[in-house]
Amino acid sequence: MMTTIMRNVDIFKAMESWAPLNLAYDWDNVGLQIGSFHKPVKKVMVTLDVLETTVDEAIENDVDLIIAHHPLLFKPLKQVNVDTPKGIIIQKLLQNNISVYAAHTNLDSANGGVNDMLCDLLDVQNTEILDQNTVEKLVKLAVFVPKTHAGEVRDAMSENGAGHIGNYSHCTFQSPGQGTFKPLEGTDPYIGTQGDVAFVDEVKIETIMPQSKLSPVLAAMMTAHPYEEAAYDIYPVENSGTAYGIGRIGTLSQESTLETLCEQVKTAFNVPSVRVTGDLAKKVSKVAILGGSGEKYINKAKKMGADVYITGDMTFHVAQDAQEMGLSIIDPGHHVEKVMKDYVKSFLENYFTSDELEISISKANTEPFQFI
Template structure:
């Protein structure tokens, strides 16, 4: 195991929750404070960054904080250390603690905030509530000497090419004859300068998502024996890798809205919540959005959900939900704290696989601003 630097840790994080998944305009994700160009032995994972969390990071000797809510949400007009925010930034900088924020990209990511909430609520047969991101598929067709085809095929598969649904390393090959004449200055793998050459070749075809194009091309070029490999690259009219905000799933057994509200309290560890709708209504299908879900009541209704679990519901939005026959359970914004345990465990696994020696510390600071009386 080797000591990691900040860049290595965040590179692993972004392999799971890349910035491209962010679905809010100008979402201030990424490195917010400090530098990643340093060794990191401990990372504090938190929902929010306030002065108490900064003190916790100092006490626990963490060099990096990964937070869900960005500590700098709007552009700064100035940086004054006589304001609460300025004092926080000063404390973090003076103690050489970097802060990295993953906001809506972590909401969308598979295994991110919304999946963690759906897991906690024990939802089955899950689907995306609102699609926010998708990639096109690409196809690579490369011509390889027959006795080297397997090496090239395996290299592309290791780079992620040929992943289709629940299958991996998918490819198609056809045999044929390759012809070429090496010119002066070439260093041919087969044949001689100036002579027309003919050899048995395989045409290997693989598909992959657009985001890994460079990785697949690099794998193919590095494993190919030819000095100048011949290949075709297409963008297909097939969309894949759909991702989005929120999740919709079914309960293992139906229950009344009143009982479901108690289920939410127990699963999400909240003492109080708000409910919209007839508490005797039967609940089977559930939509969930972490944080503020005011914009998604109609998406929840279209999904066929009986109830929508989300936070920060406004008065008039609650009335609109009532009018369209959608029940709501509002346990508050702070239930996104499920990301603390989820991110820490995911990153421990990724760093262990990469043989990086990093400890992920789960914040114990309660950043919920509301007190229920």
């Protein structure tokens, strides 16, 4: 039995099918941080941060690839000085041939990403995006195929990202017709003979897809198509694609007091304490959530009708501003984004069925604060 060799790029493609790199903010640095796209990989470790303790844990467990939420290389490096903490981390990674990949604001923005994870744990329902940053551009592909090969070509396109609408796949429209062509000298036609006009019963298959999927869909279509030269058209469309952005706003499954919600946050996010502003007896039902540092979105949260905004790294004056506008704040800290570890592990285990790939969660504690 042949063993499939898994490489880093296979893991990267899986992550990017969920959290495409183009969803990241332009100030972010996502994707490969250290290592190689083509390095074989058997052991993957998921972590929130890449600190020296994380790297030591990876070395001890013979990990090939670390997938992190927070980028190891966030600000540009002017030198790799191995006498500094960052330099020591980079040196250890390179010496032990460990690659690092980061999915940061792209995983925040993705459907089912960090902010949806937080909503899921708090049972916040009917969510909307708090701050939309992009809307997928859509294109329509129309291809003309011999009737005998219509199913094969349609399936190839659909399996590579075309024709997905909501919870439906293989969404196409087909119309019959007759194609004509005359093979000239030097051709090797699948149908017809050189010098004669051929008449072929064909099907026109039309389907819509995100522009980002166009290249793999075209490649799959051409591979499945029987002709030397497939006839196809690509149209831009004005339909709105899927919207993406950071933060979510929705309603609690059951109205509660602000104090009760604080306790729920502590339990759901596994934190020992939270900072809170506002009347603890206040009834709250509409909740905005943004993992990480979200203080600059207080006005958006208030405008969208939030009773309370859950986010980390809230500073003194911004908290006062929120209080003055009647928006309660619950700050459970930045580290609650650690919820991504379980979800990413589960995603990769469902994506890859091979026993050759072992996925673990880092046990290293990267929370810098202690609560006393």
